[in-house]
Amino acid sequence: TIVEFGPFLGGVTEVLADYGDVHVVDRFIWTEANAKAYPGITTPGASFRGAFEAQMQAYGLTPQVHETEFKAFSWTGGPIHFCFIDAPRDAAQLLVCLERIAGHLAPGAPVLVKHGLNLARPQMMALIEVLAGMGMVNIERSDHPRWCNIAVLTPGPNIRALDMAADQVPALQDATLSPQVRDPWGGGLMAMARLAERIGQLDWPAAYALLDQMPPDPAHLAEWDEIAPQ
Numbered sequence: 001t002i003v004e005f006g007p008f009l010g011g012v013t014e015v016l017a018d019y020g021d022v023h024v025v026d027r028f029i030w031t032e033a034n035a036k037a038y039p040g041i042t043t044p045g046a047s048f049r050g051a052f053e054a055q056m057q058a059y060g061l062t063p064q065v066h067e068t069e070f071k072a073f074s075w076t077g078g079p080i081h082f083c084f085i086d087a088p089r090d091a092a093q094l095l096v097c098l099e100r101i102a103g104h105l106a107p108g109a110p111v112l113v114k115h116g117l118n119l120a121r122p123q124m125m126a127l128i129e130v131l132a133g134m135g136m137v138n139i140e141r142s143d144h145p146r147w148c149n150i151a152v153l154t155p156g157p158n159i160r161a162l163d164m165a166a167d168q169v170p171a172l173q174d175a176t177l178s179p180q181v182r183d184p185w186g187g188g189l190m191a192m193a194r195l196a197e198r199i200g201q202l203d204w205p206a207a208y209a210l211l212d213q214m215p216p217d218p219a220h221l222a223e224w225d226e227i228a229p230q
Contacts, residue, residue: 003080004063005070005097006087009038009048010055013063016084022063025073026087028052070096079106086114091127091169098131102162105155111137116151117184119230122200125193127169128153132190133178136162142184152184173198173206177213188214192223196230 007013007024016022028049030042042048049067056063066073070093083101088094094113105111115121116128128151131137135158142152164172183189191214198207214220 001077001080002082002084003075003101004083005085007052008086010052010059012084012086013056014059014061016082017059017061017063020081023066023077024063025066025068025070027069028067070100073100075101075104079109080104081106081109083109083111084114085111088124089115089121091123094124094127095164095169098137099162099164102136102159105159108154110140111153113151113153115149116153117189118149119193119227122193122196122227122230125190126197127172129178129181129190129194130172130175131162132156132181133175134158134161139181139184139190141182141186144184146185177210179215188217188220188223189227192220192227196227
């Protein structure tokens with residue numbers, strides 16, 4: 001059983017369907033950005049569910065469609081064995097998606113988060129670092145190419161404690177840094193993202209507090225050089 005948040009027009013859905021029964025979750029509302037990138041499909045503010053389903057029909061697929069906001073999504077099936085989270089572009093929406101599936105993930109179920117390793121979106125990386133430090137998720141060492149910004153997570157021992165609402169994201173920003181949490185290549189990019197997120201908010205006291213929590217390591221210089229231009 002596979003759950004996909006944000007299937008867009010179904011390119012990834014087609015691939016996922018080779019591996020199980022796919023459930024897609026989305027509002028299916030076409031945006032101004034969608035219209036600019038893909039003109040002629042429909043107008044901003046309109047539903048693109050028809051276009052998605054037509055594409056699925058062309059593939060010979062019939063995924064289960066859950067047309068709803070992420071915060072209103074309720075899973076009533078059995079264990080979820082794989083999840084692809086594509087739509088969120090901020091920590092609050094990512095937290096909502098994770099909370100919606102947390103109690104239903106099968107042991108070891110991979111959860112792939114698009115932009116979970118995007119250096120231009122450090123708030124999403126920072127949230128993942130906090131959740132990993134709390135034992136709610138594990139960051140898998142996948143060793144995939146560094147240009148790929150998908151984070152691969154699996155349920156941690158405290159996954160069922162992940163019942164937070166999106167308005168709790170600010171409180172998570174004060175969490176203690178966890179030196180044992182490493183990025184998929186064994187480095188410290190997740191900690192650097194925590195630092196970048198606070199600097200992005202001009203919260204200098206919190207940024208210096210995070211620096212105090214980091215063990216001295218020359219590798220941090222190269223990692224910071226990687227994330228600072230973003």
